[in-house]
Amino acid sequence: MNIDIIDTAADMTRVFDAAPEHRRDLIRHMWSPMVGMYHFIPGEIDMALIHQQNFGFPDSCPTEALREGLDALIQANAWGRMRHALERGVESLKTANPDLCVPDLKVLLLLGDPANGHFMEEVQGLSAFGGISGYIAVTVWPTDEVLNRLEAIVVHELHHNVRYSPGGVVWDPATVTVGEHVVAEGLADIFATELYGQDGYTHFVDDHTRDDDRVLAKVTSGLQVTGMQDFAAWVLGDKIARLFGADPVGLPTGAGYAAGVRLVGEYLRLHGGTAASNVHALAETILSDVLPRLGLGNE
Structure with a gap:
């Protein structure tokens, strides 16, 4: 290549x-x-x-x-x-x-x-x-x-x-879910940390957002949302959603990145492997495994 x-x-x-x-x-x-x-x-x-x-x-x-x-x-x-x-x-x-x-x-x-x-x-x-x-x-x-x-x-x-x-993975605009986007951001951030340590985490996501269980719960409540016009709010947060003309859902900047890192990180902890080896892992496989273990689900 x-x-x-x-x-x-x-x-x-x-x-x-x-x-x-x-x-x-x-x-x-x-x-x-x-x-x-x-x-x-x-x-x-x-x-x-x-x-x-x-x-x-x-x-x-x-x-x-x-x-x-x-x-x-x-x-x-x-x-x-x-x-x-x-x-x-x-x-x-x-x-x-x-x-x-x-x-x-x-x-x-x-x-x-x-x-x-x-x-x-x-x-x-x-x-x-x-x-x-x-x-x-x-x-x-x-x-x-x-x-x-x-x-x-x-x-x-x-x-x-x-x-x-x-x-x-096929990104079909008609059927793709917030869950796919969240998992993809989590995998990509963790892949960057596998190569470059703490610098791998996307820097516009603050530490409070990364550690906030309420943010994780809110993001997971929207994982089945489809329609890419709504993704900005769930993944990037309310302020960025407003910039793109989307409705806010009550999330801080980079919430989907933070949630994705936690969800993918838990999956890798349970099953081993790396973000590199899971580059094509299906979001539904990761989420169906991890969400019940974390006591989370989709509303």
């Missing part, structure tokens, strides 16, 4: 240096290798809009902060570190699953919008997606915490990518 880390350092430099009227087209060019990630969207796709929806940096006149952010990524060897992490992650997955087929990957890393309060404060400089086979997009603001977690961030997305690649 091939890992194609797109040279977005050069791409972003070209955007920042260009006249304002040319920047949007340069952003479209930067995103063009990722167009296959959106194969499910009918009609022509404006990749500049995709950039904006992923909290990408604004195409208005670049501020000094954007140039400093890019320099921070370059100085941190972000692209090289992500490649090494992905190679290590693939090796771990294939060692645990010798017959596993890992897709070729296109990986895009870019700066987010430092003026976006939600991006900077609520998700603490991170928006990433790896759920479409063969593509990983990571938007960051290079805080110390994000820079320290670059490897963990990208292998988290790698686990999702392999889970939903051909031969793995």
Whole structure:
């Protein structure tokens, strides 16, 4: 398999240096290798809009902060570190699953919008997606915490990518449940910890949320919910749900991640194995085993 880390350092430099009227087209060019990630969207796709929806940096006149952010990524060897992490992650997955087929990957890393309060404060400089086979997009603001977690961030997305690649779990928008999303986040976070220790846990989930039994009970009450428009509230929390126009359900940011780690962690404790070896484990298998043991169920 091939890992194609797109040279977005050069791409972003070209955007920042260009006249304002040319920047949007340069952003479209930067995103063009990722167009296959959106194969499910009918009609022509404006990749500049995709950039904006992923909290990408604004195409208005670049501020000094954007140039400093890019320099921070370059100085941190972000692209090289992500490649090494992905190679290590693939090796771990294939060692645990010798017959596993890992897709070729296109990986895009870019700066987010430092003026976006939600991006900077609520998700603490991170928006990433790896759920479409063969593509990983990571938007960051290079805080110390994000820079320290670059490897963990990208292998988290790698686990999702392999889970939903051909031969793995099928994500059917018509039937997929909150339970599948929660289990997938738990598996991906634990996989990242198997490789990178405590840095593997998604950093916008606070310790109180991770340990709160009321949060776990509330999330498990919604595991059978279908309809992806409702997933944000159950998995990402109320504040993010409101941003996407979904109804809140009374959960803090990252609640589904926290619940997923606890549920998957309990399953691995009971049965052994790793998040790597369980990359294709069915959510219903994990949940039907773990929920009764924890005295939890679906309302």
